[in-house]
Amino acid sequence: MSTVVQARPEGGARRRGRRSRSYGGGVGPLGIGVATLWLSIIVLLPLAAVLAKSLEGGPAGLWDAINAPSARAALILTVAISAVVALINVVVGTLIAWVLVRDEFPGKGFVNALIDLPFALPTIVASIVLLSLYGPNSPIDLDLYATKPAVAIALLFVTLPFVVRSVQPVLMEVDREAEQAAASLGAGNLTIFRRIVLPALVPALLGGAGLAFARAIGEFGSVVLIGGGIPRETEVASQYIAKQIEIDRPESAAAVSVALLVIAFLVLFVLRLAAARTQRHERG
């Protein structure tokens, strides 16, 4: 559940940032020390260790390991499917958030709770769940086992909450009167959505899409059963990494891990930058 909780503040991030700027109630040196220590132990040192491992063969060795045919294929597949998954999430996630915020229907609370389920489920369970519906013994006669669509479905399943949960709170706060003002000025529903609502949602959409993408490129459990892990076909980067460990090639595993890290970091950084740009004037 922790990452869902992380997903929520995306929309409120700007307010939080501004608050700390306007009356900087800092926590003092001790707080900063604890935060830094924690980040180091949990995040920075392990990252440094894997980076060091990947560089055992020098920069050229790192590059060769990433550029090995099955490594490259796994990385390209992972990034491509993750990008598609993030995009689909942007569209469908916005739609679901919209329905949950703006529409009243029986069972709304249940649907709302259902959104987090794919996240709460152990990913291996997700894989079994999907396998039972879309696997070789599919009750609806739809066998997607070991195909790219199967990988995409698995990733869509586990990343469902990200966009929904980041857009939902922002949508709740959208100024309905601005929409009504636009209507009275002659704007139709589509124009109102495109020109008035969407610009307010963009930071949350970028944030949600970024988290979904980052989660997707690292996903292992949900893909492992239904994806089949066929090299250069449906094998995603995390499966490739696991396989390299199994056949005792830790440098190669570390190299692909570093590649994933860099991609995830770049995507999150760029999206955050873009979100910051779009919300510059959204104050007051």
Next chain:
Amino acid sequence: MISVQGVSKQFGDYVALDDVSLEIRDGSLTALLGPSGSGKSTLLRIIGGLETPDSGRIVIHGDDATNVPPQKREIGFVFQHYAAFKHMTVRDNVAFGLTIRRQPKEKVAERVDELLKIVGLAGYQKRYPSQLSGGQRQRMALARALAVEPRVLLLDEPFGALDAKVRTELREWLRRLHDEVHVTTLLVTHDQEEAMSIADDIAVMDNARIEQVGHPRELYDNPSNPFVMGFLGEVSQLAGRLVRPHDIAIAAESVAGAHEAMVSRVIHLGFEVRVELMLTSGEAVSAQITRTEADELEIGSGDIVWLRAAGNSTLEAI
């Protein structure tokens, strides 16, 4: 002319409007005045097409507009909290209605500049709403509404979110603007002073109904019931009749029909002098006289005086 015909609206069990009818003259500035919850905003939103009435009709300039969506009503709507498009510059805000009508760019720019000049925001084109004061934002919202040349301008407590000084300035400015632009305007307010000072006509609302419609002066002088009388100004009660405090004549000698009273307190408020009195019946009465009158009467606490209702705006107390 805007004609509201027998409009009713309920939200669940709550009756917001109960068979309301009202006619608004072309080119007038009419105020819908009433306490909060009286249904005035609901009526305005129904005229603007932002709510649908349960029954009744809205006729704008002879056309039945009851089922016309807000996009096609040719109305300008101004909200209490500005409803600014926060991610757009002042120029883009004002131009919104024109750009979605795909008007040529130069024409739009020209019109926006002209409007910003009218509302006193010339030179603010490139600012964002967050960089404007509340009063400036509301003037921007007015320019935005006027840009599409609406047949009717609807203002929902437009100065309600502003501080007192800006509010007074803006309402005088709105009156001058209305005299220039002459667009039929309907303004919702709970502030009787605001309504009295700028409206040509006032419709007083209470409890989902319109209590009385008329010129401000007429309503003040001839209120049709105690609610209207009390909402438009101060009221004193003198021997079973409601009367304006300044309509109570105080005499030093007994006159026919006058009530004897003792002065309990004299409060000097500059030009105005407030006199608190006690009738022989024990009933407290508050009167308002000028300083000159107070000086002539040489009035002071403990004096015995005679009171009578001098004006014609008296009502039987319930």
